Structure formats: C-alpha cells, structure tokens
Amino acid sequence: MTATGTLPAWRPFAAVVRYTLRATMPGRRWIGVLVPCVAAVLFGLLARSEGGVPDQAFAEMAGVALFGLVMPVTCLVVGDAVLGAEVRAGTFSFTWLSPVPTWQIALGRWVGGTTIAAGCLGVAFAASALVAGAADQVPSVVVAAVTGAAAYVAVFIAIGCVARRAAAWSLAFVFLVERLLGAALDGIAQLSPSWLARQVHVDLADVPVDLLRDGVPQGTGAVVRLAAISAVLLVLASRRLAHLRLSGSAD
C-alpha cells in the first residue's frame, strides 16, 4: 500500500522544521511574542527621550530591557511552544512515534524555534536601535539577538525535555537563576544567554567599556560561548527525548 523509507534522509528533518514553523505557534503564542517585540521598540523611544548621547543611552537600555527582559520572555514563549507545550497537549506523539532519530527532532525543533524567535527579535531590536537614534548599533544588536535567541531556545527545549511544567521552570531559570544569581555570580553569568548576549552587543557596538562585565566572555568569545551552550543543550535534549514520558493531556 505504501512505499516507506525511499525518500531522502533529510526529508524528515525538513518536515520537523516545517511543522515547527506551522503548527507550534497558535495565535495566543504570537501575541506573547509580538507584545515584547513592540515593547522593545517602545524601550528604544524611551532611550531617545532620556536625552544625552543616543549610543550610550541605547546600549544601557538594551542591556537591561532588551537582553534582560524582552529577549528571555520572547524566547520563553517560543521555546516552550516548540516542545514543552506540545508534550503537555499530547500532540508531540505524532512526531515522537516515528523512526526519526531524536537528534533530528531536537535539532528541527530548535531550528524552527530559533527562526521564529531570532527573526522577531532581530527585527524588533533593529527597530529599537533605529528609533533610539543608534543606527550604528543595528548590526551588533541583531547579532546579539540572533545568537542569544538561539541559545535561549535551546535552553527552553532542554527544559521541556526534562520537566513536565516546563514554562514554570523556564521562568524560574530566567528570573531566579539569570537575573538574581547571574547578577551576583560570574560563574552563572558565564553560562547565561542574557548576560552573554549583552556582552556580544556591547563589545561589537564599540560603546564605552564600563558596560562590559569582567569575568564574562565578550564579543566573539561570547558568540562562541552561546554556540557551545546551544550545542550542549541540544545534545542533552536529544538524549532526553528518547526517554520522554508521553502521558497525554488528560494526565
């Protein structure tokens, strides 16, 4: 009746990416993504209204508001949608009950989620820099947004693989681990997508060095660190996916 296993090996991976883009972001999730992105632009206006040197004002605002709030919230909405929410809803079984290797599933979900998060954040952060009058910082803030979003989505996918209440654990990670502990401990900040993305932006934008945090990688080093975090967490996620408990939405 059917001929199976004759399509190219990349086909299932492409299908997972396409499915992630098409089916994991219902309307409410898009609102959860777009509201912080609009807020990012408003933060840009706020930086401009403060007066002073636009580059300096935007860089300071970006460190606190864009990388400390907008980026984690947006990525949390997307990262939870691409895996944790599907596991809770009981629809992940359509993907899981297939011969596709778990690393392809994890990677496909990450590519799809990163495309959404990085696309939205990249545009929003660029617009924020423009309205703040810091057009020179558009490339650096976009690079920081894309690399930070990639790492964040990997974090939230990994949390979705290990915790049933992925959204709650993800919030705890952002606000307790990164914001509270990360502000005090360099060791935490060195592994925090929020702090590392901030370092990428400040270093590449060539703004005053007092915005850089000592003891945390900067510029290209931070980009490499973010890539390494993404890779390690995707390996962890793909291993955990094989042992997932799919108990359905009613349980």
Add this chain to the structure above:
Amino acid sequence: MSAPAPPSSGARQDPAFVDEPTVEARDVSVWFGQKVALSELSCSFGAGVTGLLGPNGAGKTTLMRALCGMLPVNQGQVLVTGRDPRRDRSVHRHLAIVPEDEAVPRGLTPRQLCEYVADLHRVDDRRVVDWALDTVEMSPAADRSMDGFSKGMRQRAKVAAALVKNPLVLVLDEPLNGADPVQRHHLISLFTRLGAEGRTVIVSSHVLNEVEAMAERVIVIVRGRLAAAGGHRAIRDAMDDVPRQVLVRSTGARRLAAALVGHEAVGGVRVDGDDLVVSTTRAIDLAVALPRAARDLGVRLTEVRPLDDSLESLFRELVR
C-alpha cells in the same frame, strides 16, 4: 530488568496469550507515584482485532501507551515484533497509535497532518495520503483546519494519519468516541478489515457492545490487572453470571419479598421500608417473574432499576 517469559506455545492454553504474538506485555507494572496503573499484567496480541475492555481508569490507556513505548514500564517488559519500543525507535516504523486525547496540532488540516506523518516515515508514494483520507471519509474536509473539528472528526483525522504509516500494529484508544452512528459503523468495518489483512489491531473501549462488533478476542482489564481474556462470548457469559442487585419500589414490598423468596432467579431479598432489594444472577428471568408476582399479589410496581448495573460494577465482580 528481565521478566519471565510467557508459557511456551505448546502449553499455551491461557486465552491472554496468542500463538504468534506481534505485541507482548510480560509482567508489566506501571505506577505514577503512589498510584498503581498496571500491576503485573501479562498478555499478548497477534494478527486480527483484539478488544481491550475495562471501566474508566482501569489502565487501558496506560497499557496502550506502554505498548507503544510512550511510557516506560516500572517492571516487566514490552516487546513489539520482538523489540523494545522504548529502546529501538525503528519499531515505530511498524507501529501507530490513535490516542484518545482530543488534541490535534493547531492550525493544521488533516491533509497536512497526513503529509507530515508521511514525511517522517519517508513515504514516497503521496497517493497514500489521499487514500488514507478517503478511507476514513475525510476527503471533503481534508483541507479545513482541524481546530474547528468535532471530536469524532479529529479521531478520524488521527486514524488517517495512522494509516499513512501502513502499520503492522495499530493501537486505537477509544477510537469511536464522538463518532456518529454512520461513522461508527464505517470505522468498525475499517478496523475489522485491517485485522483481516493480518495487522495487529488493538482497540480499547469501555462499551462491551462496541468491542463485540469488531473484536473476536477480548482482554478485560480492571484496576490495572488482567481480569479476563478470550472470545467475546466467553466474556459476555462471565458477565451474565455476575450477581446483580435490583431495587424494586412498590406498594407492598414485604408481600412481594415473601413471594419472590425461593424463586430460582432470586438469590436473596432485603426489605428496607418501601424499598425491596433483590439479588439475582439471572436478571432476565427476574424481569419476567417480578411483574407476574406483583400482578398475582395486586401490588403496584412504582420503580424497578438495577443498583449496580454499570459496566464498572460488572468488571469489579469479574476480578473478585
């Protein structure tokens, strides 16, 4: 974790096992915290349709998920075509489940869901998507978003997605829920046909009549344990022998009780005010004897209803 093998085929008289199993559960136990969902359950499934019967909360869904590898077993072993579905993902090439959950991927149409499953399984011939949608009579709605579908339509879309895999083992969890009578009849015919083609079809339900309509073999689970197994006639006979209690309200409960005592259909009587509770193992005979006795005594019957005639109570009696 090793588990004892089922009895050898030569000595296999146990109706819970089949001679050429494609799916085996060996002393399977699953628990969630303090709650035991399955307890040392052993059975096997082969070609044809097998009904999985049990009251709500009996462990049917847990067993089906364990058979598909969606849940790990705490004890025992599950094998599908001789392999562990938790460890060997290639098993999923031959295995499909239609979960009871209403949830379907948001925003997708049935056709997109089928195409997604086809891509995951690297199905080359895309005509199979149309065939699957046609088979469940979903073609007219194939390009509509499933978000607005009824439960029955969602179930049919999921059946279509399962058929795209061309599975050797098809696990269907309450697949008739929400289906209208015409669709119900159509799906029962489909499952029967798939079983006749040599596939292993496992269908769960808590309605005996549904299971009877499609499965020759039935496995009954109650409170996570195997309660009975065999042909549906044997299960039906076992249920008919279960003692039941019937509440009779009348204008002369004591006189009626006195008349019924000693009747061969009556196991015992209890009078409580105007209420008469009659125990019987032969409900049909009682249904004849009761109005006859009431007429002879000039007593008016105001209410007659079974106290424990739910399927759950019958299942409970089976495992006493």
